Amino acid sequence: xxxxxxxxxxxxxxxxxxxxxxxxxxxxxxxxxxxxxxxxxxxxxxxxxxxxxxxxxxxxxxxxxxxxxxxxxxxxxxxxxxxxxxxxxxxxxxxxxxxxxxxxxxxxxxxxxxxxxxxxxxxxxxxxxxxxxxxxxxxxxxxxxxxxxxxxxxxxxxxxxxxxxxxxxxxxxxxxxxxxxxxxxxxxxxxxxxxxxxxxxxxxxxxxxxxxxxxxxxxxxxxxxxxxxxxxxxxxxxxxxxxxxxxxxxxxxxxxxxxxxxxxxxxxxxxxxxxxxxxxxxxxxxxxxxxxxxxxxxxxxxxxxxxxxxxxxxxxxxxxxxxxxxxxxxxxxxxxxxxxxxxxxxxxxxxxxxxxxxxxxxxxxxxxxxxxxxxxxxxxxxxxxxxxxxxxxxxxxxxxxxxxxxxxxxxxxxxxxxxxxxxxxxxxxxxxxxxxxxxxxxxxxxxxxxxxxxxxxxxxxxxxxxxxxxxxxxxxxxxxxxxxxxxxxxxxxxxxxxxxxxxxxxxxxxxxxxxxxxxxxxxxxxxxxxxxxxxxxxxxxxxxxxxxxxxxxxxxxxxxxxxxxxxxxxxxxxxxxxxxxxxxxxxxxxxxxxxxxxxxxxxxxxxxxxxxxx
Numbered sequence: 001x002x003x004x005x006x007x008x009x010x011x012x013x014x015x016x017x018x019x020x021x022x023x024x025x026x027x028x029x030x031x032x033x034x035x036x037x038x039x040x041x042x043x044x045x046x047x048x049x050x051x052x053x054x055x056x057x058x059x060x061x062x063x064x065x066x067x068x069x070x071x072x073x074x075x076x077x078x079x080x081x082x083x084x085x086x087x088x089x090x091x092x093x094x095x096x097x098x099x100x101x102x103x104x105x106x107x108x109x110x111x112x113x114x115x116x117x118x119x120x121x122x123x124x125x126x127x128x129x130x131x132x133x134x135x136x137x138x139x140x141x142x143x144x145x146x147x148x149x150x151x152x153x154x155x156x157x158x159x160x161x162x163x164x165x166x167x168x169x170x171x172x173x174x175x176x177x178x179x180x181x182x183x184x185x186x187x188x189x190x191x192x193x194x195x196x197x198x199x200x201x202x203x204x205x206x207x208x209x210x211x212x213x214x215x216x217x218x219x220x221x222x223x224x225x226x227x228x229x230x231x232x233x234x235x236x237x238x239x240x241x242x243x244x245x246x247x248x249x250x251x252x253x254x255x256x257x258x259x260x261x262x263x264x265x266x267x268x269x270x271x272x273x274x275x276x277x278x279x280x281x282x283x284x285x286x287x288x289x290x291x292x293x294x295x296x297x298x299x300x301x302x303x304x305x306x307x308x309x310x311x312x313x314x315x316x317x318x319x320x321x322x323x324x325x326x327x328x329x330x331x332x333x334x335x336x337x338x339x340x341x342x343x344x345x346x347x348x349x350x351x352x353x354x355x356x357x358x359x360x361x362x363x364x365x366x367x368x369x370x371x372x373x374x375x376x377x378x379x380x381x382x383x384x385x386x387x388x389x390x391x392x393x394x395x396x397x398x399x400x401x402x403x404x405x406x407x408x409x410x411x412x413x414x415x416x417x418x419x420x421x422x423x424x425x426x427x428x429x430x431x432x433x434x435x436x437x438x439x440x441x442x443x444x445x446x447x448x449x450x451x452x453x454x455x456x457x458x459x460x461x462x463x464x465x466x467x468x469x470x471x472x473x474x475x476x477x478x479x480x481x482x483x484x485x486x487x488x489x490x491x492x493x494x495x496x497x498x499x500x501x502x503x504x505x506x507x508x509x510x511x512x513x514x515x516x517x518x519x520x521x522x523x524x525x526x527x528x529x530x531x532x533x534x535x536x537x538x539x540x541x542x543x544x545x546x547x548x549x550x551x552x553x554x555x556x557x558x559x560x561x562x563x564x565x566x567x568x569x570x571x572x573x574x575x576x577x578x579x580x581x582x583x584x585x586x587x588x589x590x591x592x593x594x595x596x597x598x599x600x601x602x603x604x605x606x607x608x609x610x611x612x613x614x
């Protein structure tokens with residue numbers, strides 16, 4: 001064999017190796033972001049429980065600051081053609097093109113669509129049964145208008161031969177939640193039964209306050225407008241169906257509920273505004289609890305690799321929902337003559353992921369926001385097409401696209417992990433002091449004290465936080481968390497609102513001031529940690545003191561050890577995800593030329609109506 005052949009073989013081997021390493025690096029980064037998302041979700045669920053307790057103890061309409069405008073707000077560009085109501089096929093095409101160009105929507109149009117869609121969804125069953133053979137499932141969009149346009153480009157025109165299913169999580173963790181939500185609802189109003197909308201865990205009254213949706217509305221509309229839209233959106237969330245059953249597929253957001261013995265049990269789910277903190281609540285009777293838990297499980301549950309426990313506590317979501325074993329899911333599908341569960345709820349590296357449960361059953365996860373979250377991750381996005389071929393066989397076809405990296409990144413993985421460790425330093429110290437965890441490794445302590453998988457902490461999160469000189473033991477990580485320097489949360493600054501809408505003076509709602517004064521026991525104008533802990537201990541006995549301390553550090557904006565009225569309101573009302581919405585870079589999507597041609601051909605085959613928004 002001559003030298004030229006050997007050289008070519010060597011180059012080929014290095015190229016294959018490099019591609020494998022790049023793929024592994026991308027997957028590992030996605031795993032890291034997914035683990036961070038799980039830990040932050042646990043933190044937000046606890047905050048939601050505390051906010052619920054305060055609202056229950058001191059009736060308050062809304063925990064947020066109201067702004068007295070001193071200058072007129074900037075009038076953003078609108079499109080009369082895109083905001084036609086009721087929407088038709090032409091206006092929906094214009095609306096999608098308008099969103100793709102960066103356009104915004106008016107308050108009046110948003111309210112009309114929300115009210116109209118609420119009435120339509122109220123008339124639909126909790127679980128819909130359909131005989132459609134051609135269905136496209138769109139997963140989590142999380143406020144990304146670009147990914148919504150990409151998903152519709154991949155899905156094609158809604159029709160009787162091409163049903164489109166939106167599988168929840170339209171808002172939060174993205175910069176344009178209101179545009180995504182309103183556009184999805186406008187498509188529903190236009191195409192009726194050819195569009196099906198499932199509810200996700202972020203379509204929740206409490207979650208929309210402790211994540212980004214309310215903050216986005218406040219920065220985009222005046223105080224009264226933001227309040228009206230948030231209230232209308234909450235009513236719409238409550239009416240959304242929770243599942244779609246096809247001939248051989250069950251489509252829902254999270255996973256099967258622990259109390260469901262049959263598909264008919266899913267139809268018993270109540271229309272409740274919020275179930276995120278259900279496991280912290282008390283109910284008068286067991287039937288009421290069981291019905292509410294059905295809804296929480298459907299929206300919040302995740303798969304569990306441990307086959308020993310059919311339904312384990314869902315630690316990665318702060319206790320919301322259950323961790324469902326694959327054996328349990330396979331048995332449920334088999335008993336109901338179903339082949340697959342199609343779910344969303346968690347990010348996947350390639351946008352769509354298949355897992356074989358048994359010889360006859362499978363689980364698909366579809367996620368339709370690329371570079372989640374906020375354009376910082378490396379995952380692809382996808383939709384899943386369910387197609388019946390000429391022989392009558394059902395085929396599953398993932399259609400993927402990649403997000404474009406943002407020009408600037410507000411915060412990376414490392415600072416966010418360090419923020420988590422710092423806020424949970426008391427939790428880490430408590431576990432390190434116990435006999436059980438004293439001799440455990442640092443990543444074991446982080447997994448128990450904060451959340452997420454121990455392997456994710458070992459391979460991704462701790463290296464991102466410390467780079468070199470990683471803590472080894474539980475005591476080491478507790479000491480390291482104590483030494484981490486303070487980093488100001490971006491959501492506590494009003495610079496973005498002032499820069500966009502002029503000089504605004506902050507005023508406080510009397511009801512919010514009443515709650516603040518009630519918690520301020522010594523009447524010194526501040527809420528101390530002791531006063532905060534006394535309230536949490538009395539109202540939420542299931543929360544440990546070190547868990548309450550982690551929530552306290554999230555609220556204490558300036559690390560002063562006490563909350564003033566501004567921090568109290570902003571902490572419970574403008575809880576953005578440690579970032580300023582004006583610094584979000586809305587990421588676009590890109591198709592290869594071959595993929596574009598393929599999608600164009602598929603779109604032409606599916607519809608002759610000319611529904612075009614490219």
